[in-house]
Structures are given as structure tokens and as C-alpha cells.
Amino acid sequence: MEEFVGELWHKLITRQARTDFEAARVQLSELQTQLGLYFRALGGDPGKGLEGADSRLLETRRRLVQRLAGTHRRFPVCWQDERSLRLPPSIACFPEAELNTSLYFWLTALSAQLPRIGHWFVDNQRATLALLEKRPGLAEGYWRLADATLVSRPSLDTLQGAEREREMVIQQAIRQPGSVDRLPLAKGDPLPVPLWVYPAPLRALAPSTRDDLEDQGDGSRAEESLEGSRKQAERFDDSKQTDGLLVFKLECLFSWAEQVELDRCQEENLEEDPGSAAEDLDIISLSRQRRAGAARIKFDLDLPAPQQDDLPLGEGIRLPEWDHRRQALINDYCLLQPMLADDALPAPLPEHLRRQARQLKDRFALLRPERRMQRRQPQGEEIDLDAWMEFCTQPTRAETCHNLYLDRSQPHRDLACLLLADLSLSTEAGLGGDQRVIDVIRDSLVLFAEALSGSRDPFAIYGFSSIKNKQVRYQLLKNFGERYGDEARGRLLAIKPGFYTRMGAAIRQSTAVLQTQKASQRLLLILSDGKPNDIDRYEGRYGIEDTRQAVLEARQQGLQPFCVTIDDAGNDYLPYLFGDRGYTVISDPDRLPVMLPRLYLNLTGNGR
Amino acid sequence: MSKERHYLPKGREIEIFTLAAENRLPVLIKGPTGCGKTRFVEHMAERLGRPVYTVACHDDLTAADLVGRHLIGAEGTYWQDGPLTRAVREGGICYLDEVVEARKDTTVVLHPLSDHRRVLPVERTGEMIEAHPDFMLVISYNPGYQNLLKGLKPSTRQRFVAMSFDYPDPEQEVVIVCQESGVDKQQAQQLVALGNDLRRLKDHDLEEAASTRLLIYAARMIGAGLSPREACLACLAQPLSDEAETLSAIERLIQAYF
Ligand SMILES: Nc1ncnc2c1ncn2[C@@H]1O[C@H](COP(=O)(O)OP(=O)(O)O)[C@@H](O)[C@H]1O
Numbered sequence: 001m002e003e004f005v006g007e008l009w010h011k012l013i014t015r016q017a018r019t020d021f022e023a024a025r026v027q028l029s030e031l032q033t034q035l036g037l038y039f040r041a042l043g044g045d046p047g048k049g050l051e052g053a054d055s056r057l058l059e060t061r062r063r064l065v066q067r068l069a070g071t072h073r074r075f076p077v078c079w080q081d082e083r084s085l086r087l088p089p090s091i092a093c094f095p096e097a098e099l100n101t102s103l104y105f106w107l108t109a110l111s112a113q114l115p116r117i118g119h120w121f122v123d124n125q126r127a128t129l130a131l132l133e134k135r136p137g138l139a140e141g142y143w144r145l146a147d148a149t150l151v152s153r154p155s156l157d158t159l160q161g162a163e164r165e166r167e168m169v170i171q172q173a174i175r176q177p178g179s180v181d182r183l184p185l186a187k188g189d190p191l192p193v194p195l196w197v198y199p200a201p202l203r204a205l206a207p208s209t210r211d212d213l214e215d216q217g218d219g220s221r222a223e224e225s226l227e228g229s230r231k232q233a234e235r236f237d238d239s240k241q242t243d244g245l246l247v248f249k250l251e252c253l254f255s256w257a258e259q260v261e262l263d264r265c266q267e268e269n270l271e272e273d274p275g276s277a278a279e280d281l282d283i284i285s286l287s288r289q290r291r292a293g294a295a296r297i298k299f300d301l302d303l304p305a306p307q308q309d310d311l312p313l314g315e316g317i318r319l320p321e322w323d324h325r326r327q328a329l330i331n332d333y334c335l336l337q338p339m340l341a342d343d344a345l346p347a348p349l350p351e352h353l354r355r356q357a358r359q360l361k362d363r364f365a366l367l368r369p370e371r372r373m374q375r376r377q378p379q380g381e382e383i384d385l386d387a388w389m390e391f392c393t394q395p396t397r398a399e400t401c402h403n404l405y406l407d408r409s410q411p412h413r414d415l416a417c418l419l420l421a422d423l424s425l426s427t428e429a430g431l432g433g434d435q436r437v438i439d440v441i442r443d444s445l446v447l448f449a450e451a452l453s454g455s456r457d458p459f460a461i462y463g464f465s466s467i468k469n470k471q472v473r474y475q476l477l478k479n480f481g482e483r484y485g486d487e488a489r490g491r492l493l494a495i496k497p498g499f500y501t502r503m504g505a506a507i508r509q510s511t512a513v514l515q516t517q518k519a520s521q522r523l524l525l526i527l528s529d530g531k532p533n534d535i536d537r538y539e540g541r542y543g544i545e546d547t548r549q550a551v552l553e554a555r556q557q558g559l560q561p562f563c564v565t566i567d568d569a570g571n572d573y574l575p576y577l578f579g580d581r582g583y584t585v586i587s588d589p590d591r592l593p594v595m596l597p598r599l600y601l602n603l604t605g606n607g608r
Numbered sequence: 609m610s611k612e613r614h615y616l617p618k619g620r621e622i623e624i625f626t627l628a629a630e631n632r633l634p635v636l637i638k639g640p641t642g643c644g645k646t647r648f649v650e651h652m653a654e655r656l657g658r659p660v661y662t663v664a665c666h667d668d669l670t671a672a673d674l675v676g677r678h679l680i681g682a683e684g685t686y687w688q689d690g691p692l693t694r695a696v697r698e699g700g701i702c703y704l705d706e707v708v709e710a711r712k713d714t715t716v717v718l719h720p721l722s723d724h725r726r727v728l729p730v731e732r733t734g735e736m737i738e739a740h741p742d743f744m745l746v747i748s749y750n751p752g753y754q755n756l757l758k759g760l761k762p763s764t765r766q767r768f769v770a771m772s773f774d775y776p777d778p779e780q781e782v783v784i785v786c787q788e789s790g791v792d793k794q795q796a797q798q799l800v801a802l803g804n805d806l807r808r809l810k811d812h813d814l815e816e817a818a819s820t821r822l823l824i825y826a827a828r829m830i831g832a833g834l835s836p837r838e839a840c841l842a843c844l845a846q847p848l849s850d851e852a853e854t855l856s857a858i859e860r861l862i863q864a865y866f
């Protein structure tokens with residue numbers, strides 16, 4: 001009974017304490033696509049993603065009931081860093097949903113206008129002014145938001161002294177952006193201003209940016225962040241509701257590692273001892289968690305023992321990599337090792353794929369390229385009037401005339417396709433039931449191969465995974481020269497999840513392989529399950545930019561790169577990598593095996 | 609069509625084109641759709657006092673469509689020159705718009721015309737026409753990535769003086785939009801700023817960028833009384849995308865201006 005009362009009390013008090021308007025709540029996920037586009041159109045960096053922001057702990061003045069209920073300590077404020085723009089996962093500040101939606105667009109516009117914050121209080125006002133000036137249509141919306149925000153600010157009567165002063169100045173800044181340039185110091189943090197962008201919380205860790213922090217103003221709590229990551233971790237301790245601390249620390253570690261490492265511009269020499277991979281073991285596990293969530297930490301850290309490993313072919317191939325910070329290719333940065341699973345036994349088609357394989361094979365066997373009328377044929381379905389006329393008007397008329405018919409051309413498909421499959425560790429993840437991603441990929445590769453062997457289009461299949469730049473493993477599964485049969489099928493059936501996803505190197509090598517084909521349409525199909533990543537700096541922006549560069553190179557060489565992914569978040573980054581029409585997200589991975597051949601038909605102009 | 613074709617130069621293209629014409633060299637113009645290529649060629653033709661024969665290329669275009677063909681008339685068959693042949697005989701400009709759309713075997717007839725020989729062999733009549741001194745060949749294409757696969761044969765492009773066009777600078781584009789539509793400067797400025805926002809979406813979100821042509825369309829619709837929001841939706845959003853989400857976001861963007 002006591003417990004029950006306690007619960008009731010808690011509910012009651014929480015409801016009392018609430019200042020959000022639940023009925024008008026708007027979710028970020030519903031607007032994400034639109035906001036991304038809006039951000040880019042207004043000049044936001046197209047390489048940045050868009051994510052939900054973690055809540056930030058702020059010490060604001062709380063009403064008694066809010067203190068009792070333990071609410072109003074954390075606020076999901078809007079901020080951005082090199083990786084992405086963070087917006088509150090949902091907004092319910094205002095009583096009308098339309099206003100909450102409009103706040104999302106406002107924050108997005110302001111972030112595009114204000115990529116870097118020097119002084120929180122001043123910059124937000126300045127950017128607001130600039131934005132309203134440049135895009136006068138925004139003014140009406142801004143004033144509505146400003147009015148609604150002012151209503152929700154603490155009443156000045158309830159405050160005293162410095163706090164009152166500070167609140168007055170903030171309200172003034174909202175009402176008349178650009179009119180105040182100093183924020184008075186006062187105890188704690190002011191109630192966050194939902195209309196404004198906040199500085200990135202972790203910038204404090206990058207030594208080079210310390211200077212900017214001096215005057216970030218109260219909103220950023222710069223003093224505290226300067227004390228280092230420990231404090232940060234505390235501040236954010238349960239920032240993610242699930243397994244907060246851990247996830248956050250990792251987040252912190254990686255953002256930090258990404259920046260510091262890049263600042264040092266640490267480059268690993270290929271000549272260096274490859275044994276150092278061992279030192280990275282815990283980073284491997286951390287990175288792994290970061291990618292897949294703490295639930296799936298389990299995995300085998302060991303590299304395959306040399307004798308069980310696939311046969312390396314040759315000494316390896318040196319490939320460049322794109323460093324977006326320098327806007328330059330670093331030559332010979334990656335060592336790609338072609339591998340052949342020489343111990344995989346030849347295998348027949350597995351039972352569960354037989355029916356589909358037969359259907360696909362039949363369908364592909366019927367494939368005809370675009371049918372064209374061939375003129376001037378010795379025989380054909382119709383008379384070639386042009387040829388006839390010409391014959392009649394020829395000054396020196398020959399006795400007999402051949403070639404007076406139109407005929408449909410013989411099927412002659414002038415295309416080649418290389419399928420490149422991501423065999424990284426994340427493919428080991430389960431899909432519900434006892435299916436894993438890798439199983440779906442395996443089935444897809446097999447069905448794809450069966451289908452294409454029906455059409456006789458030349459094709460090759462490779463898989464890849466990596467452990468840093470020195471070990472990009474490039475698995476030969478079927479090459480262009482080999483006829484598809486039990487042997488190649490055996491290799492496809494033997495694929496196993498590898499390590500990380502250094503996609504740029506794998507794409508560059510595939511481009512070179514595909515370049516050896518003479519066909520006029522050369523399709524580079526990439527099958528993936530997530531973003532490019534690796535355990536060195538090949539994370540986040542760096543990996544994305546390198547991959548994008550590799551894709552651009554492929555395209556410049558006349559290839560047609562296309563990505564098929566089962567990553568639901570693919571829409572966020574794939575347009576940047578592959579262009580608007582250069583990818584597709586298959587949200588139900590189970591459908592991948594049947595979708596892949598279909599996609600191939602679309603891409604090669606036979607799906608119409 | 610006697611009305612003079614205004615053209616606001618973006619750089620030195622008028623001089624370059626004139627020099628190429630004087631030296632009897634063919635010209636290749638690269639640039640996105642609707643950035644003023646056609647307008648430029650028409651303008652130059654007027655300037656140089658030469659007729660212009662424009663051919664919009666497509667993938668069913670045959671060499672006969674360019675060179676000519678026999679037709680049947682009352683007195684039997686007769687030969688009719690195609691636009692290329694006419695320009696070659698009379699000394700005009702033959703402008704092949706979007707030349708990559710044409711099949712490669714079609715463009716082969718251009719080879720002997722576009723080097724020092726300047727001749728057009730007409731296989732069907734057995735003629736070998738020497739080009740008039742004022743004959744000029746001009747081709748254009750849009751090097752967007754959807755055309756990358758088609759491309760232009762290196763052996764073809766090697767024969768041209770090439771220029772690259774892009775959308776005009778904002779100040780210039782404002783002048784063009786005003787001139788071509790009659791809207792006031794402030795409205796033109798808004799349209800151009802919106803157009804430039806939309807151009808940032810090229811490749812990432814949109815296949816094609818908002819062209820000068822579309823900005824002029826929107827301006828004309830506004831001039832004719834449509835509300836700016838509607839005009840922009842109809843001329844700058846709908847033509848660029850079919851995706852509902854993309855359209856909603858563009859609508860928001862339009863609201864940032866009008
Ligand atoms: N420099 C310019 N001066 C005048 N008008 C221009 C200029 N550039 C573009 N335009 C306008 O843009 C429209 C579209 O240009 P157009 O030449 O048809 O494009 P393209 O041939 O490149 O597709 C023209 O009708 C003209 O009104």
C-alpha cells in the first residue's frame with residue numbers, strides 16, 4: 001500500500017512539475033529527412049549527419065515541486081560538432097505542435113548559420129539577426145517562437161539580484177536580438193533558451209580550442225568542462241537511459257580520440273610492426289560496443305591463426321586514402337591483402353535456396369538488352385524504307401540489292417558487374433530468430449551469383465573487412481575470369497564475419513578490378529550493413545569522406561557505383577556518399593536475397 | 609523570332625567564341641541545364657550575322673536526321689538536306705544541343721567537319737560537300753553525373769575549343785531574372801537567393817539544380833499574379849523532385865523567403 005501511494009505521489013508530483021506540453025510533442029524522427037535537407041540548403045555542411053542530442057545537465061533554478069520530482073535537471077539542447085548536428089529527440093516546449101515543429105526548423109537554420117560558437121550569448125543573437133536579414137520569410141516564424149518562449153521564461157518577480165539581472169538580459173536578447181552583448185554572471189545556469197544553439201560539450205577536450213572557451217558564457221558551463229573528461233562523464237552520467245555511463249564514456253572517448261588523433265595527425269607507417277594491433281584490443285571492444293550497443297560485446301578478439309587463415313595472394317597492394325582535413329590523398333597508406341579461401345570445399349546449392357535460385361535463373365535467362373531495330377539487314381521483320389529509297393535513288397544502281405530489312409538486334413549485353421560485400425564484424429549481429437546478418441548476406445551472394453550465371457553477364461564477387469590501414473582483407477569469392485560453379489559457390493558459402501569496414505580501400509581496389517573489364521556499363525554494387533569504420537581514425541567523418549572520395553574516383557573512371565544497405569540509418573549518410581540515386585536502403589534484411597537481383601535488373605535497364 | 613536575344617556575358621565567352629568563329633574552329637560548351645548555353649549560341653549567331661540550326665539530340669537521332677534523306681514527292685523521290693548539311697552549305701552555325709544524348713555512331717559524321725578537312729561526305733547522294741567558310745559547328749552537353757556514363761568520346765571532344773558554363777553569379781542572375789521577367793529587383797534577389805540554396809542540394813538531395821531558366825519561370829508567374837509561394841512551389845519545387853519529404857522541406861525553404 002505504501003508503495004502504491006508512493007508511486008501515485010510520484011506520478012502526481014511529476015505531472016505537477018512538468019512544463020512540457022505532451023499533447024503537442026513533435027518527434028525528431030518524423031522530421032529528420034526534411035531537416036537534413038533544410039540544413040544543407042541553408043549552407044550547413046553536407047558531410048554532417050543529424051542526430052538526437054543527449055540531455056545536458058544544467059543547474060537551473062527549480063521550483064519546489066520540480067525539485068521534489070527530480071525533473072528539470074537535464075535539457076536536450078541543440079549543438080553541433082564536426083560529426084553532426086544534434087537536435088532534441090523530441091520537442092514539446094510549446095502548446096501547439098505547429099510551433100514545436102517550427103522550432104526544429106528554426107534551430108536547424110540557426111545551426112547552419114552558426115557552424116562554430118565562440119561566445120554563446122553574443123553569437124546566437126548575431127546569427128539570429130543575420131538569418132532574419134538574409135531570409136526575411138523567417139521573421140514571422142521567429143517572432144511567434146520568441147513570444148512563446150518569453151511566456152515560458154521565469155517571471156522576473158520570482159528572481160532577485162544577479163539572477164534577475166541575467167534573466168532580464170536574456171529576455172531582452174530574445175526580444176531584440178543583437179541588442180545586448182554581455183551576460184551578467186550569476187549563480188547556476190539560466191534556464192536554457194530553446195531558440196538558441198549551444199556549444200559542443202566535448203570541445204573542451206581538444207587542446208587547440210581551449211582559447212575559445214574562455215568566454216563561452218554561462219550557457220556552456222565552460223569552467224566545468226575545462227576540468228576534463230571525468231567531470232564530463234559525471235555530468236552526463238545517465239545521459240542515455242539504458243546503459244548510460246558506459247555508452248557515454250565511449251562516446252566521449254571516441255569523439256575525443258577522433259579529435260586529438262587527428263590534431264596530431266598521427267599516421268601509421270606501413271613499415272611499422274603490425275603486432276601493435278594487440279594494443280588496440282580494448283579499443284576494439286569499445287568500438288564494437290559503440291557500434292552495436294553494449295548488448296553485443298561478445299566477440300572473438302583473436303585474429304585467425306595463420307594456418308587456418310585464408311591464403312594471402314601476393315605481398316599485398318598499396319592503396320591511397322583520402323584525408324579530408326588536408327583535402328589530399330595520402331599515397332600508399334593502406335595495405336590491401338587479396339585473400340582466397342582455398343580450403344573451402346566445392347558445394348552444391350543449399351536446399352533452402354533452390355526454388356528461388358531456379359526462378360531467378362529462369363528470369364535472368366530471358367534477359368534481353370534494350371531491343372533495337374538494326375537497319376540494313378539482309379533479312380528481317382520489316383522493310384527498311386530508308387534503305388530502299390536510297391537504293392532507288394542511287395546514281396549508280398546496282399543490279400541486286402541486299403540489306404533492305406529492319407531486324408531486331410540479337411541480345412548482346414554490354415555490361416559487367418562487381419559485387420563487393422561488407423564482411424565486417426557487425427554482420428555477425430543477429431536479426432531475430434537465429435538468422436544473423438552474415439547469413440542473409442551469404443544467401444544474397446549465392447542467389448545473385450545464380451541469377452547472373454543465368455544471364456551470362458560477366459560478374460565478380462569480392463568481400464572485405466579490415467583491421468586498420470595495414471590489413472584490409474579483400475576476399476576473392478568469384479572473379480570475372482572464373483566460370484561460376486560449385487567451387488565459387490563453396491567459397492560464397494564459407495564466408496565469415498571479419499573485422500572492420502575500411503570501405504574506401506576496398507572500393508578503390510574494386511574499381512581497379514572492374515576497370516579491367518571492357519564493357520560499356522560497369523556496375524560496382526556495394527553491399528553493406530553500416531557506415532564505414534575502423535579502429536584507427538577511420539571513424540565518423542574521416543571514414544565517410546574517404547569513402548565518398550573513393551566513390552567519386554570510381555565514378556570519374558566511368559563506373560557506376562551503387563550501394564545496397566540494410567542499415568536503417570543509411571538515409572542519413574548514403575546520399576552524401578553515393579548521391580541521391582546511388583543507393584537503396586532495404587529495411588527488411590530478410591528481403592535482401594530477393595531484392596538484390598531485382599535491383600540489378602533495375603540498374604542495368606531491364607527492370608522497366 | 610526577329611527580337612534581339614539579350615545575353616549577359618559571364619566572362620570572356622563572347623571573345624573566345626568570336627575568335628573561334630574567325631578561325632573556323634568548332635566549339636564545345638559544357639554546363640548544367642538552363643544556364644544559358646542555348647541563349648548564348650543564339651546571341652552569338654545574331655552577332656556574327658549567321659543563321660543558326662539547332663538540333664536537340666536524343667538517342668534515336670540518326671545520321672540521316674542530321675545530314676538529310678530522300679523523301680517521296682509528286683515526281684518521285686527527292687533529296688532533302690538535314691540541318692547540318694544546310695549549315696554546311698549556307699555558312700551557318702549548326703548547334704547540337706545535349707550532344708551526349710545522341711548515339712556515338714551518329715556523332716561520327718561530325719569528325720571530318722570538325723578538323724582541318726571541313727568537309728561533309730554525304731554517302732547517300734555520293735556528294736562531298738566542302739564547308740562554307742562561315743560554317744561553324746557548336747555542340748553542348750551537361751556534364752552532370754547522370755551523363756558520366758554516356759560521356760563524349762575522347763576522339764570527338766578532342767576536336768573542339770571547349771568552354772565551361774555555370775549558373776551566373778547572384779548579382780548577374782538578378783539582372784537576368786529582372787530582364788527576362790520584369791519582376792522588381794528585390795523579388796529577383798529573393799528568388800536568386802532561394803535558387804542558390806536549392807543549388808546546394810545538387811547531388812546530395814536533388815539530381816538537378818534549380819536552373820536560371822526555372823528562376824525566370826517562377827519570376828514570370830509571380831509577375832503574372834501568382835503568389836510567390838505558389839509560383840516557387842510550381843516552378844522550383846515540383847520540377848526538381850517527386851519525393852514528398854523533399855518537397856515539404858523545399859516548401860519550408862520557400863517560406864524562409866516569401
Ligand atoms: N547570361 C544570360 N543572359 C541572358 N539570359 C540568360 C543568361 N543565362 C541564362 N539566361 C536565361 O535562361 C534561360 C535558359 O537558358 P538556356 O540558354 O535555354 O539554357 P541551356 O541551353 O543552358 O539549357 C534563357 O531563356 C534565358 O532567359
Ligand SMILES: [Mg+2]
Pocket residue numbers: 642645646705
Ligand atoms: Mg538548352
